[in-house]
Amino acid sequence: xxxxxxxxxxxxxxxxxxxxxxxxxxxxxxxxxxxxxxxxxxxxxxxxxxxxxxxxxxxxxxxxxxxxxxxxxxxxxxxxxxxxxxxxxxxxxxxxxxxxxxxxxxxxxxxxxxxxxxxxxxxxxxxxxxxxxxxxxxxxxxxxxxxxxxxxxxxxxxxxxxxxxxxxxxxxxxxxxxxxxxxxxxxxxxxxxxxxxxxxxxxxxxxxxxxxxxxxxxxxxxxxxxxxxxxxxxxxxxxxxxxxxxxxxxxxxxxxxxxxxxxxxxx
Amino acid sequence: xxxxxxxxxxxxxxxxxxxxxxxxxxxxxxxxxxxxxxxxxxxxxxxxxxxxxxxxxxxxxxxxxxxxxxxxxxxxxxxxxxxxxxxxxxxxxxxxxxxxxxxxxxxxxxxxxxxxxxxxxxxxxxxxxxxxxxxxxxxxxxxxxxxxxxxxxxxxxxxxxxxxxxxxxxxxxxxxxxxxxxxxxxxxxxxxxxxxxxxxxxxxxxxxxxxxxxxxxxxxxxxxxxxxxxxxxxxxxxxxxxxxxxxxxxxxxxxxxxxxxxxxxxxxxxxxxxxxxxxxxxxxxxxxxxxxxxxxxxxxxxxxxx
Numbered sequence: 001x002x003x004x005x006x007x008x009x010x011x012x013x014x015x016x017x018x019x020x021x022x023x024x025x026x027x028x029x030x031x032x033x034x035x036x037x038x039x040x041x042x043x044x045x046x047x048x049x050x051x052x053x054x055x056x057x058x059x060x061x062x063x064x065x066x067x068x069x070x071x072x073x074x075x076x077x078x079x080x081x082x083x084x085x086x087x088x089x090x091x092x093x094x095x096x097x098x099x100x101x102x103x104x105x106x107x108x109x110x111x112x113x114x115x116x117x118x119x120x121x122x123x124x125x126x127x128x129x130x131x132x133x134x135x136x137x138x139x140x141x142x143x144x145x146x147x148x149x150x151x152x153x154x155x156x157x158x159x160x161x162x163x164x165x166x167x168x169x170x171x172x173x174x175x176x177x178x179x180x181x182x183x184x185x186x187x188x189x190x191x192x193x194x195x196x197x198x199x200x201x202x203x204x205x206x207x208x209x210x211x212x213x214x215x216x217x218x219x220x221x222x223x224x225x226x227x228x229x230x231x232x233x234x235x236x237x238x239x240x241x242x243x244x245x246x247x248x249x250x251x252x253x254x255x256x257x258x259x260x261x262x263x264x265x266x267x
Numbered sequence: 268x269x270x271x272x273x274x275x276x277x278x279x280x281x282x283x284x285x286x287x288x289x290x291x292x293x294x295x296x297x298x299x300x301x302x303x304x305x306x307x308x309x310x311x312x313x314x315x316x317x318x319x320x321x322x323x324x325x326x327x328x329x330x331x332x333x334x335x336x337x338x339x340x341x342x343x344x345x346x347x348x349x350x351x352x353x354x355x356x357x358x359x360x361x362x363x364x365x366x367x368x369x370x371x372x373x374x375x376x377x378x379x380x381x382x383x384x385x386x387x388x389x390x391x392x393x394x395x396x397x398x399x400x401x402x403x404x405x406x407x408x409x410x411x412x413x414x415x416x417x418x419x420x421x422x423x424x425x426x427x428x429x430x431x432x433x434x435x436x437x438x439x440x441x442x443x444x445x446x447x448x449x450x451x452x453x454x455x456x457x458x459x460x461x462x463x464x465x466x467x468x469x470x471x472x473x474x475x476x477x478x479x480x481x482x483x484x485x486x487x488x489x490x491x492x493x494x495x496x497x498x499x500x501x502x503x504x505x506x507x508x509x510x511x512x513x514x515x516x517x518x519x520x521x522x523x524x525x526x527x528x529x530x531x532x533x534x535x536x537x538x539x540x541x542x543x544x545x546x547x548x549x550x551x552x553x554x555x556x557x558x559x560x561x562x563x564x565x566x567x568x569x570x571x572x573x
Contacts, residue, residue, distance in 0.1 A: 005302045005303075006302065008303055008541075008542055046540070046541075051335035051487070051488040051489075051516070052334050053332060054332060054333075054335055054336065054337060054487055054488070054536075054540060055332050055540060056540065095541075097542070225328075225330050225331075225332070226330070227330050227332075227337055227339070227536075227539045227540075228538075228539035228542075230539075230542060231295060231299045232293055232294055232295055232299050232538065232539050232542075233292075233339065233341070233539050234295070234315075234329070234341050234344050235329040235330035235339060235341060236329075236330070244323065245323040246323060246344075251299075
C-alpha cells in the first residue's frame with residue numbers, strides 16, 4: 001500500500017525538453033503530487049489515450065518543486081511509449097497517477113552519503129540530494145555511463161553542491177572503467193555513512209556486494225515493467241533475500257534495502 | 268419517491284447495485300482500488316484467486332505488454348485461504364458490495380476443501396470456481412478444458428457449499444458451449460467468462476520464450492472480440508446467468524457484452540491502466556440505459572440475439 005492516497009488525473013505539461021541526444025525531461029504542473037511526493041517515489045504516465053501502448057509508463061521523480069507545484073521525470077526514448085511522451089507539447093493534458101511507491105529512507109545517519117548511478121539511474125538523485133544537503137550532509141555521486149551522450153544532470157547536481165565523479169568505459173568520464181570499479185576504489189579511500197544506488201540490474205548487484213563488504217548500508221531503487229503500479233496485478237516482483245517469496249516493486253519499493261533483495265533473479 | 272437504479276442487477280440470488288464487477292486477479296483484495304473510489308459502487312468485488320496453501324507466484328518475468336494487450340504469468344500468488352479469511356475478509360466485510368471469492372485448486376479435493384472452508388465465512392456472498400488459470404502447472408486450466416473434469420469439479424464444490432456458485436471458464440477450448448452446459452448440469456448457478464487467452468512472446472536476442480512457463484494469459488482490449496463471441500455463444504447454450512469479461516475498457520464495451528447476453532460484466536486489465544475505469548464505465552452505462560429508454564439495464568440483456 002502506498003502511504004498517501006495517490007492523485008489520479010490530469011496534469012499540464014509545462015516543459016518537455018531534450019537534455020541529451022536521447023534523454024528528455026518532462027515537467028508537469030500537478031500541485032497534488034508535488035506536495036505529497038518524496039524522493040524515490042514514482043509517477044505512472046499514460047503515453048496515449050488509445051489502447052496501444054496499453055500500459056502506463058513508470059518514472060521516478062527527477063524534480064519535486066513544491067513552490068511551483070511541479071514535478072519532473074527524466075526519460076530516455078527507448079520505445080513507442082517514451083517516443084509518444086517525447087511528443088507531448090506545452091499545455092498537453094497528461095494522464096498520470098502519483099506519487100506511488102515508497103521513496104528513499106532518509107532518517108538514517110547520512111552525514112556523508114554516497115550515490116551510485118548507472119545511466120538513467122541518475123534520475124531520482126536530484127530531489128534526494130536536495131533533502132540531504134538541506135540537512136548539511138555531504139554527497140559524493142559516482143555516475144557511470146556508456147558514452148558522453150548518456151550524461152545528464154551533472155551540472156545540476158554540482159550546482160547544488162554534490163561532488164560528481166563520472167565513470168565511462170569509452171573514456172569520456174573522470175574515471176576510465178565501470179562505475180562499480182570506481183566504487184571499489186572509492187570505498188577503499190573513504191568512509192561513507194549511507195549509500196543509495198539506482199541503475200541496471202548487474203550494476204546494482206555488484207554495488208550491493210561492494211557496499212555490504214564495506215559495511216555501508218545501501219538502499220537500491222529498482223526498475224521493473226509494471227502493469228498498474230498500484231499493487232493490483234502483482235506483476236513487478238523481485239525475490240527477497242530470504243529466498244522464500246517476492247517483493248512487489250511498485251508497493252514495497254521501488255526503493256528497498258539492498259540486503260533484502262536477491263539480485264540473482266534474472267533469467 | 269425512491270430513486271430507481273437502472274443498473275440494479277440480480278445475479279444467482281444476489282442483489283448487485285450494478286452489473287459491474289471486478290475481474291478476479293486484477294484488484295487484489297480491493298484495498299488498492301478503495302484509494303480511488305467508494306467500493307460500494309461495485310456490483311461485486313471478485314477477489315484475487317485463493318488457494319488452500321499460500322502461493323508465492325511465478326519466478327522471473329511476469330508481464331509482457333502486447334499491442335492493446337497484456338500477457339501475464341503471475342501464477343496465483345496469494346496468501347492462502349486461512350490468511351485471506353483472517354487478513355482480508357475484515358476489510359472486505361466493511362465494504363458495501365458483495366464479496367465473491369475466486370477459488371483455485373491443484374486437485375479436486377482442494378476445490379472441495381476450499382468450498383467447505385469458505386462456506387460459513389461471514390461476508391462471503393458467492394464462490395467463483397476458477398477452472399481456467401493458464402499459469403499454474405497442475406490444476407487450473409486442466410479442469411476447464413474438458414467437459415468431464417469441469418463437471419466433476421463443479422459437482423464436488425456444489426456438494427461442499429451452500430453459496431451461489433459461479434464457474435469461470437477458459438477460452439482455450441474448442442467448444443465453449445459444451446463446457447458451459449456441463450457445468451450448468453453439474454449445478455453451477457452462473458458462469459463467468461472468459462479467463463485469459465493462452466499466449467506467448469519470444470526474446471529474439473536470447474532466442475528463448477520470455478516467460479519461464481513459456482505461455483501466459485493474454486488480456487486487455489486485444490481479446491475483447493473473442494470474449495464477446497464466447498459470451499454470445501454461451502448465452503445461447505445455457506439458462507443460468509453469464510458474467511461476461513475480457514478486454515472491457517469502456518461503457519460501450521460493457522453494453523456490447525450485455526447485448527450479447529451478459530447479466531453482469533467484469534472489468535480487469537482496464538482497472539490496471541486506469542483505476543477509475545469502473546466508475547467511468549458505470550456513469551456511461553447508466554446514461555446509455557436512459558438513452559435506450561429502459562427502466563433497467565436487464566431489458567437490454569441478450570438483445571443482440573433477437
